[in-house]
Amino acid sequence: MLILIAWFSVAAAEVKQVQGTTGPQLLVSTDWLAANLSDSKLVVLHVGEESQYQDEHIAGARFVEMSGVLQRESESGLRNELPAPEELIEVFADLGISDDSRIIVYCADDWVNSTMRVLFTLDYVGLGAQASLLNGGMQLWKEEGRPLVETVPPGTRGTITPRESRDIVVGAEWVAAHRRIPGYALVDARPPDLYTGEQAHRGVRKGHIPGAHTLPFSRLFDDLGRFRSETELQLLFEEAGISRGDSVVAYCYTGMQATSVLFAARLLGNDVMLYDGSYEEWGIDAELPVHAHNN
Numbered sequence: 146m147l148i149l150i151a152w153f154s155v156a157a158a159e160v161k162q163v164q165g166t167t168g169p170q171l172l173v174s175t176d177w178l179a180a181n182l183s184d185s186k187l188v189v190l191h192v193g194e195e196s197q198y199q200d201e202h203i204a205g206a207r208f209v210e211m212s213g214v215l216q217r218e219s220e221s222g223l224r225n226e227l228p229a230p231e232e233l234i235e236v237f238a239d240l241g242i243s244d245d246s247r248i249i250v251y252c253a254d255d256w257v258n259s260t261m262r263v264l265f266t267l268d269y270v271g272l273g274a275q276a277s278l279l280n281g282g283m284q285l286w287k288e289e290g291r292p293l294v295e296t297v298p299p300g301t302r303g304t305i306t307p308r309e310s311r312d313i314v315v316g317a318e319w320v321a322a323h324r325r326i327p328g329y330a331l332v333d334a335r336p337p338d339l340y341t342g343e344q345a346h347r348g349v350r351k352g353h354i355p356g357a358h359t360l361p362f363s364r365l366f367d368d369l370g371r372f373r374s375e376t377e378l379q380l381l382f383e384e385a386g387i388s389r390g391d392s393v394v395a396y397c398y399t400g401m402q403a404t405s406v407l408f409a410a411r412l413l414g415n416d417v418m419l420y421d422g423s424y425e426e427w428g429i430d431a432e433l434p435v436h437a438h439n440n
Contacts, residue, residue, distance in 0.1 A: 170277060172277060175291065187249065188249070189249045209250075234308075272305075328392065362404055372412075382410070396420035396423040398422050
């Protein structure tokens with residue numbers, strides 16, 4: 146797996162806003178965060194190892210326990226499934242988030258897919274229009290010599306109005322019905338050898354969902370782990386067969402890597418959906434078709 150040394154860097158001066166909204170941009174700079182840390186409505190979320198968080202984090206940042214935003218193993222046996230929306234609302238409220246919060250999520254070390262999964266989950270429960278990623282993450286913050294602290298902020302519970310979750314999560318039946326319909330681009334975010342069937346996850350059939358485009362999540366980043374420019378991302382999407390107007394439906398093995406592809410799609414203005422069961426579910430079901438290049 147690609148080790149992301151330095152977090153996101155976007156060459157374009159203007160970053161697209163959250164799809165279809167007039168909300169804040171999907172990315173904020175370290176300069177912006179440093180200037181707004183005293184904002185009482187700001188909630189900063191740290192995604193990484195808890196031991197590192199205890200040693201150093203951006204002042205005021207709250208630690209995200211990933212077991213609260215995904216199920217390590219659901220009743221169906223699938224890993225990393227989304228909990229119920231009402232449970233997620235409680236988790237985010239416990240992190241200090243309220244209806245009017247401005248949420249900034251940052252990545253520590255190489256916790257890229259977990260960071261993107263948190264952002265996707267915020268969007269899923271209707272908080273995506275007020276949530277952004279810190280461009281450059283903790284790595285850039287440290288490289289710029291900005292201060293880090295050990296002090297853990299006191300627990301403050303937010304207030305989030307009950308709401309319907311957004312319709313951006315789909316299941317196997319939906320994927321089976323839509324995988325070849327124009328206007329929907331089904332995207333496999335796994336490494337190429339898993340897509341082609343040269344390699345396989347343990348216990349599942351080799352290959353990919355028929356009709357899926359391949360766009361490995363690692364291709365979204367440069368050699369230093371920075372997000373490629375909007376122009377480069379658009380070219381990658383076009384090369385993968387994804388058009389500007391397509392709704393991007395992404396999957397991987399357990400629904401983590403796919404969220405990096407979905408974040409890139411949001412940067413480009415595409416609507417997004419996650420097949421949460423992903424290939425762990427699809428590849429084990431003998432009644433669902435798979436395609437491998439050596440078949």
